[in-house]
Amino acid sequence: xxxxxxxxxxxxxxxxxxxxxxxxxxxxxxxxxxxxxxxxxxxxxxxxxxxxxxxxxxxxxxxxxxxxxxxxxxxxxxxxxxxxxxxxxxxxxxxxxxxxxxxxxxxxxxxxxxxxxxxxxxxxxxxxxxxxxxxxxxxxxxxxxxx
Numbered sequence: 001x002x003x004x005x006x007x008x009x010x011x012x013x014x015x016x017x018x019x020x021x022x023x024x025x026x027x028x029x030x031x032x033x034x035x036x037x038x039x040x041x042x043x044x045x046x047x048x049x050x051x052x053x054x055x056x057x058x059x060x061x062x063x064x065x066x067x068x069x070x071x072x073x074x075x076x077x078x079x080x081x082x083x084x085x086x087x088x089x090x091x092x093x094x095x096x097x098x099x100x101x102x103x104x105x106x107x108x109x110x111x112x113x114x115x116x117x118x119x120x121x122x123x124x125x126x127x128x129x130x131x132x133x134x135x136x137x138x139x140x141x142x143x144x145x146x147x
Contacts, residue, residue, distance in 0.1 A: 014060035031084035065120035073124040085125035086113035
C-alpha cells in the first residue's frame with residue numbers, strides 16, 4: 001500500500017521585493033529549522049531538501065496579501081523555535097500580530113506567535129504538543145536570569 005501524499009505540495013506568495021522578502025524568510029524560517037532549497041532571479045523556495053520546496057516566494061510587480069481570515073502556519077519543533085521565529089521576524093521587517101505564548105482557546109498545548117510579513121501576509125509559527133524536557137532546558141538557556 002502506498003503512503004498518501006501530503007495534502008499540500010507547496011504554497012507560493014507573490015512579493016514586491018524578492019531580496020527583502022528572501023532576507024526576511026531566510027531569518028524566520030531558519031529559526032524553525034527550514035532553509036533555502038532553491039533560488040533564482042524570480043523566486044526563492046524553502047524546505048528541508050534541495051529542490052523540494054514547500055513554501056516559495058515569487059517576485060511579482062503587483063502583490064496583494066489575501067484579506068482577513070487567511071494565514072499560513074509554519075510548524076515549529078519547540079517553544080524556543082516559536083520564540084526565535086517571532087524575534088527574527090521583528091528584526092527583519094515583520095510586524096507583531098501576536099507575541100509568542102500559549103493559546104489555550106486553540107488547545108491545551110497550542111503555543112504560537114503571529115507576524116505580518118513585509119508584504120502584508122499573516123504568518124504563524126506553532127507547536128501543538130506538550131513541551132519536552134529538552135524544550136524546557138532550551139527555553140531556560142535563552143531566558144535571562146530573574147525572569
